[in-house]
Amino acid sequence: MTSADTVNVVPADGPDLVRVLAADGTFAPTPAAEPYLDLIEALTEADLETFYRDMAVVRAFDRQATNLQRQGHLALWPPSLGQEAAQVGSARALRPQDHVFPSYREHVVCRIRGVDLIDIIRVMRGVSHGGWDPTDPANGNTHIYTLVLGSQTLHATGYAMGLAFDGRSGTGDPDRDEAVIVYYGDGASSQGDVHEAMVFANSFRTPEVFFLQNNQWAISVPVRTQSPAPLHRRAAGYGMPSVQVDGNDVIASYAVTRRALEEARGGAGPRAIEAMTYRMGAHTTSDDPTKYRTDDEESAWARRDPVARMEAYLRSRGASDAFFADVDAEAAAYAEDIRVRTVALGGIEADGMFAHVYSEPHPLMEQERAWLAEYEASFGEEQA
């Protein structure tokens, strides 16, 4: 494919786009960013460094996981490469009591909330479907990945309804009021469940933020097939405010999410954010982007890389080489640790299949588990 064939290189900025960091890392707020400057100015140097560190470490993790798949250790890996800023910014906007409903690519969101990323590895290695226990407080109220596109938006909405019913939100105390954020993508936004989730959310005025990462591609289908109009404009149709943000700007992503969450938890109803970003890697390791997008496009977006952008910004604020070296070392160590732990992962017992299909005892489970045990044992008895 040549660049003449593609329209979708880098979309032009819309009038509503919130950005504070330009692609080259200079601080250049767009008009739409004005209302958020107070939040941004409240960020400390440590906060900014944390944003960068989060992005760099997960990028190393993501590259390691991709390599592990190429080495036969994982069946599949969906890379988050290129979407670090949208995810770090939004995750860092959450309060501890909030609830997260990811799709299946929000690796750094999970990490920030406390999930051990080896649990994502376990899913991709085929030894677990869910990976981690969403009810364990150590996992920061992070629900497991949902592979059926868009389904989690209904679960998130139902959960948020429950918060509202139980008075766990909207009391006016932001340290206690709980909110829900749900992540989904441009492809999923076409699913009926997403529409229904927004209908229910607005009917019941849920304390909920719909966070759409528009990474421009649903496997090989460009976003213009999902919608010719900007996706964040749909929200108005449901009666909820929305904002479009440059998802490769971690600071802007933080700010818009923070505001949306505070409004939602305060009882103002659900909010929607569209984060414009780019899936710099393939959809998963089974995919081949060379078949449907151009080098030109990928290069153009590489020049808007969120991590490089933040590095440039931090350097402009005086961050030292030592700092970046330290981050690189941490990232490398983290990735190495993931490798070590991945290759050490064991298998699962066959009779585990029956253990948790139901919460209560079930005769067919007992029967089939016993049959399988007896069947396997029968081979052991007949040694030649």
Next chain:
Amino acid sequence: MSELTSMPMGKALTAGLRAAMERDDHVVLMGEDIGPLGGVFRITEGLQAEFGPRRVIDTPLAESGIVGTAIGLAMAGFRPVCEIQFDGFVYPAFDQITSQLAKLTSRTEGALRMPVVIRIPYGGHIGAIEHHQESPEAYFTHTPGLRVVSPSTPNDAYWMIQDAIASDDPVIFFEPKSRYWPKGEVDFSDRALPLHASRIVRRGTDVTLVGHGAMVATLLQAAALAEAEGVSAEVVDLRSLSPVDYGPILDSVRRTGRMVYAQEAPGFTSLGSEIAATVMEQAFYALEAPVLRVSGFDVPFPPANLEGVYLPDPDRILEAVDRALAY
């Protein structure tokens, strides 16, 4: 001492729902038109007035949304009871039921419980238009992770709805809509049977008739007619479609040696087929005849004008009985 009250199944369900809601304030009802209208079959009549709109919730018109948000509510500690307005309208929710509701407990290795009940009025005999007389039980009995039940009497309805709500597992609760209005005795003092038990409701010696929901009444009619012809039929009410309680069925077949399963649903790859295969496997040496099935034809449910032809009636059941006895 039992207190027996005669009431229709619909009212028994209302009473059961009320009892469950009084018992646990996190039981919430959700569905279309269940608030002031009380549901198109009036099953939730009066409940919103009693418990308020936060516990009896009129939802937007979106079945997938109803079940999907119920899943979220269950995650947040609620026990949602969803009403799907008619059997033929459950399909938009099929993905949420099969991909999510049925699997979240095993997907999270037991961490998440899904105490969600989905009530579905089902079956024919009411002369309704298309999509309002379906029998989709098999889609759900075929899905691991779900429990599926269907009461045939007001008494069973009263107790089974409460047990379903109390279960930590997702329960698809099929309500035979043609049995909503006929009355029966409800014993408010004694549960008598667990949720997943089957029951012999008529004793006999020559053949075992098995069915669920509205079919049980038809089987009893067929048994009475058979008796007049000198054939003694035993009738078993399945009650629980998944899991199936085979105990009473096998006990019966071992005594009679012959069995007929009757169902409104189309026969091909139906629940009756599964039960027939299992009974033949478990009671092979006791069988004098193969297990026979009387089912709806394998066609979309026809216009109501033909429902009398389509649905198994006592004559169709007795025809199968005759065949079984001829072996």
Next chain:
Amino acid sequence: MSSQTFHLPDVGEGLTEAEIVQWRVAPGDTVAVNDVLVEIETAKSLVELPSPFAGTVGELLVDEGVTVEVGAPIIVIADAEGTEAPAPAGADAPGAEGSGAVLVGYGAAGEVASRRRKPARRPAVSAAGVVAKPPVRKLARDLGIDLSAVAPTGEGGEVTRDDVMRHASQASVFRNIETPEWPEVREERIPVAPEVAASAVAPPIQEPSTSPRVAPGAASGREETIPVKGVRKATSSAMVRSAYSAPHVSVWTDVDATRTMELVKRLKASPDFADVKVSPLLIVARAVIWAVRRTPMVNAAWVDLEDGSAEIRLRHYVNLGIAAATPRGLLVPNIKDAQNLNMRELAHALQNLTLTAREGRTTPADQQGGTITITNIGVFGMDAGTPIINPGESGIIAFGAIRQKPWVVDGEVRPRWVTTVSGSFDHRVIDGDGMSRFVADVAAVLEEPALLLD
């Protein structure tokens, strides 16, 4: 530290092979974990493979441009550190050949060469009551057999098809008619009512003259004259006497004698019978003796008394006559008290009788006192006949040829050894049902020699 081999993984969820496009390293290169080793092309895309090991490149095992299967070894790294992905569980199964070495490629497995050992067969679960498969139940019902009376021999306690068949044959063997023992008294005389005796008067017997009227010297050309004398004369007289005094009725039946043929074969092979001829006639002889016990009247004789009355002399012993064609003519020597002989003794007696007759040494005493006779017309190739009763007897059995004929067995037409048992009887002494029962009994033994164990 040692060498490690990297096997081609399944990089795309179910791929089975890939082409080595370009090696990015050469033997001797130092590599770190995750350094790109090679570019491969799969059915889905071009993919770079990172090294799972740190070390020195040892050997490149596949040339560029070559396609190899998932799981094939592609490169050896010497002094290697690092771990390769383990094979999936399925690859350990005996006989499994497959892409094996790829881990999570649980996908594309090769064919399984052989089945894991078969577990021991568990006996069928027995249910309450009679345990029998539906086809066996049908068979029992068709044969009129009560399954609960059948002894089951199946592994799980079930009644098998063979059990039913065995029960059926035994049931027909031991029919309700009991076979009485031989009475103590050797002969009973049964008076015949005068009116019966009167109606049974035979017309005068035309004794043939001792010599035919023949013109001497007329024997030549169109007609030959054979004088009747000696044995032929005696035989003819006897036949006339018999034929014209005893009202002869013949009955016959066809029977599947395959089991008799099998028994004869076994007896022939038995050491006990090594020194004696065994033929189906032996079985017939035993059958007749047995059948006599059950229908004693065939072993009786009608005797006209001088005062015009008659009596039936019922003998409780069998002097079994065997019609023998000898050089001198038809003789009927008999085996005295044949009922006391066991199978071997009877075989010897038959052999002696036959040899003696063939050698012309049969004495008159041998021929006197017979009580019932067998004539073997099968040796002439005949199936059945209406033989003449030996005077002084009331029944004669004709034993036909045994040959392969179509017979219905278990609902199918099969070749079996079939013979006809026919007999003539003195209707003054025995009625139709008696003679039929007798012939049927003889035939029954031919069909199921085990009846002789009665």
